[in-house]
Amino acid sequence: MYLSNLYLYPIKSIAPLEVASAEVEPRGLRDDRRWMVVDADGRFLTGRQLPRLTLVRAQPGAEGLVLDAPGMPSLQVAFPDADATLPVSVWKSQVAARPAAAAADAWLSEFLQRPARLVHMDAGVSRVMTDPHSQPGDEVSFADGFPLLLISRAALDGLNARLARPVSMLRFRPNLVVDGVPAHAEDGWKRIRIGGVAFDVAKPCTRCVFTTVDPERGERDPDGEPLKTLIGYRRSGDGVTFGQNLIPRSGGMVRVGDGVEIIA
Structure with missing residues (x-):
């Protein structure tokens, strides 16, 4: 079980920047959003x-x-x-x-x-988290609601097996991609450690129409995929979920190849 990919989005919603390592700050990865x-x-x-x-x-x-x-x-x-x-x-x-x-x-x-x-957003600009899963003093960047997003590689593989045309992991804009676990294993995690950095696994990420935007073309999928297919097997009371939102509980560097340890 290891970290296979790391992505930054220096400006919210733009193309990803794939990196080999990144520093984890309270608001998320340095330079992310x-x-x-x-x-x-x-x-x-x-x-x-x-x-x-x-x-x-x-x-x-x-x-x-x-x-x-x-x-x-x-x-x-x-x-x-x-x-x-x-x-x-x-x-x-x-x-x-x-x-x-x-x-x-x-x-x-x-x-x-x-x-x-x-x-x-520099060090003097603050955006306090108000989600019930956060703790007093938690902050977030310009990300939608949480400092980081994690998805297992097998979750994407399971989705693509159901699609007529496979999609890239980048449709889901993760920061952290984990390999070596079953599809959606992350749904059962509460706390993890990647390298030497600890994270709370706060809540599932609810997906929206943004998943239908092909980042290679900058256009929406005319068939509404992959959201249309996800609705068929990933819908819950919270909406359509895919991946997990994380909150850092320590700082340090994470690197591609780092082991992923389940703490709770």
Whole structure:
């Protein structure tokens, strides 16, 4: 039982960045979902409304990000001024984020073909978790609700065996992929350790229409897959679930190849 893949999403909803190792912070993996695209009113934008957002790629660096997308020039985006704030919302959270320079807004607006702004979450920006599975003091990045998402490789294999056209693990946007366990074994875990880092397995991840967006094309699947098939065998009282949300309970590095230990 081991960690087979590690993914970051430097900006919420964009293309994944596969890495060999990552530092686990209280909010999740370092550089994961610390940036977000918002509309003119500060409301978060995702691939649910804008599938083209999944075609944007970002490379984190010491000075900020480098953005790339089909048909667009590369753009260097510096970390915003730590004194500037812009009120933004992500689901029910209200966050005083840091606004990026106007050039980043213009670049994203041109590619997405609608007004958009880019904001950043630095160490001085806080988003407190309010989920019943969290503990006092728990924080989260611009991720939907939890710091990390884990899926077993066998869960995807089981889904693909039911589909006419197999889909990539990236339809589900995990941070951690675990190999060497039966399909959906993660549903029964409460606490795990990967390498030397401990995590609470908080709750199943409820899936939505975002799973129907093909990240290679930036378009929705016209057949509504794989959500249509998942409804047939992964539906529960909580909705359609696939994967588990995690909350870190210690810090440190995780690396591809690390063993996964069930603590409880």
